[in-house]
Amino acid sequence: MVTPNPFKTVVIAGVGLIGGSVALGLKGRFLADKIIGYDANPETLKLALALGVIDEGYVTPGDWAQQADLIILATPVGSLARIARDLSSHAREDAVFTDVGSVKGKVTDLLSDLRNFVPGHPMAGSEKAGVTAARASLLENAIWVLTPTANTPLPLLNRVKQLVTKLGANPVVMPPDAHDQLIATISHLPYMTALALTHMVARDERLALLAAGGFRDITRVASGDPRMSRDMVINNKEALREAISRFRKELDQLEEQLDSPEMLFESAMEGKRTRDSLPIVKRSLIPGLFDLVVAIPDKPGEIGRIANILGDKGINIKDIEVLAIREEGGALRLGFETGELLERAHAALNAVGYETRPRGLGQSSL
Ligand SMILES: NC(=O)c1ccc[n+]([C@@H]2O[C@H](COP(=O)([O-])OP(=O)(O)OC[C@H]3O[C@@H](n4cnc5c(N)ncnc54)[C@H](O)[C@@H]3O)[C@@H](O)[C@H]2O)c1
Ligand SMILES: O=C(O)C(=O)C[C@]1(C(=O)O)C=C[C@@H](O)C=C1
Structure with a gap:
């Protein structure tokens, strides 16, 4: 039996490594109809839109939050509680809140009165930051701790557990301390x-x-x-x-x-x-993407520029990786779902002067 999406419109507050990875997981597994990004950095939102991580983006809290069925707080630990308050003053009464912060006691105490709050912490990450490092596979098979408060309704805890499971992670429930x-x-x-x-x-x-x-x-x-x-x-x-x-x-x-x-x-x-004897965490998701390696000069804004060129042509980047960057520049690996998209990306980037080369499993005939 196909169970309906537990949440239709999801707000990701803090579209960085973890927020972006959750958004990509939700999109890749068709677990949300719409993803709204909220981030203090407008450049991050532009990039997240161009990379197809979010569908809409906002830099300030507002009535747009009324749409949210679920709000996932994914900003640095010190700002989580304030952002939850800012957004809850605009959100609907029945909106559900969760977070991904690495510490649970403080945020749980500060938000003990927040209605419909299921605090959480996915045990996966990286030393890299930002939306360009986000990938859905980061959360696959990860342990995802949930630390309900005395005010968390049990059915809500179960809905969030269900979502975590659908994202390919393993929920574990324990007290915050x-x-x-x-x-x-x-x-x-x-x-x-x-x-x-x-x-x-x-x-x-x-x-x-x-x-x-x-x-x-x-x-x-x-x-x-x-x-x-x-x-x-x-x-x-x-x-x-x-x-x-x-x-x-x-x-x-x-x-x-x-x-x-x-x-x-x-x-x-x-x-x-x-x-x-530590368990090996297997991450698989995206099989055999069509990869294009793009040489880039080491200048600010290059990744955003490339994402925008492809975004304008409706070409969805499924995966992105920064390869070695040296003084004279470096390279980006872009993954596409089909050979046709790879060829269109190659043509679009060549037309504006980028040097590109297909690579990996799903190479095209280029
Ligand atoms: N990095 C990890 O390995 C890891 C793993 C698990 C959980 N976490 C937790 O996830 C959360 C996010 O970490 P990350 O690694 O994704 O960081 P990140 O730097 O990649 O992303 C944070 C995002 O939040 C935005 N932001 C920062 N302050 C903000 C504010 N006041 N208002 C709105 N947006 C703001 C930033 O612009 C950025 O886009 C943290 O609470 C962290 O403890 C991190
Ligand atoms: O860098 C990694 O591989 C991580 O998983 C990062 C790591 C960790 O210490 O294990 C860092 C902070 C988190 O809250 C969760 C995970």
Whole structure:
């Protein structure tokens, strides 16, 4: 039996990496009839419209929010509560609110009286920010924590759970403080550790020269947006302090084990067993797209310009990736659904002077 869309018009407040990925997931799986973007940055909205992530965009709250059946708050943690208030003063009484913030206690407390609120946090992300990094597959098979408040009606929790499942993620329900405690260890502590390690490198340039895969893997999250990451840890400082103190003890213990090889071997075995048994998250979505690689000069606005040229011709970009950027410029990989769209994109971009080349599984005859 086909179940109807749980929500018809969805507002995404904060059309960045996560908001954009949710929007693409909703569109790709036909889970909403209309997606409205709300973002403080008009350039982001222009780009999101050109990339087909949203259908309409607004930079200020207004009566347009009356259309919303569901409002997904996806701005930095520190602004979530204010934006919820701003939008709720324009939204209908029955509009449902959820959020994707990385910390749940604070936002849940601040919004405990917000009607129809189901707080959430998808456990997926990236060190990249912004709508150009958004992709539907980011959320596939991810754990998506929901932390209902005392005021969240159970049927509503179930509707949001259903939506999360339809997006290809796995809902897990827990209280906000339990979420924050676990996240302090599994997400916020690794971020602080990455900062500590990168600071050591910053103080001795010979270390940077020798940094190989191991160091890069363990410090990847330090490349995340500094303001966003700061907001995330500052809003969970009690739980994070506790996690840091347990981490110090673990380090002290490992230091002591440097003099007892047997015990250090046991620790190494335990580390390997735990790391190797972490579930592998499979992400698949878009199979065999028709890819076009476009050479671009390293100038502001280039990605938006390309998206606009294609948008004006009604050519939908299904996937976008920034390939290596060097001083003299770089390249974009654009994915299209059909060979015909690929050829039209190639012609449109060539006509205005871009160098393009088809690539990958679904190449055309170009
Ligand atoms: N990045 C991750 O890995 C990750 C993972 C899970 C959850 N989250 C959470 O998702 C949320 C968004 O993170 P992101 O990584 O998508 O960030 P992002 O920077 O990619 O996107 C944030 C968007 O919000 C907009 N914005 C910022 N302040 C605003 C305001 N006051 N009013 C309206 N729009 C505003 C920005 O213009 C931007 O488009 C955060 O709460 C974060 O904690 C992030
Ligand atoms: O960068 C990634 O791969 C992430 O998944 C980012 C990450 C994490 O620490 O795991 C970062 C913050 C979130 O709230 C959720 C996920």
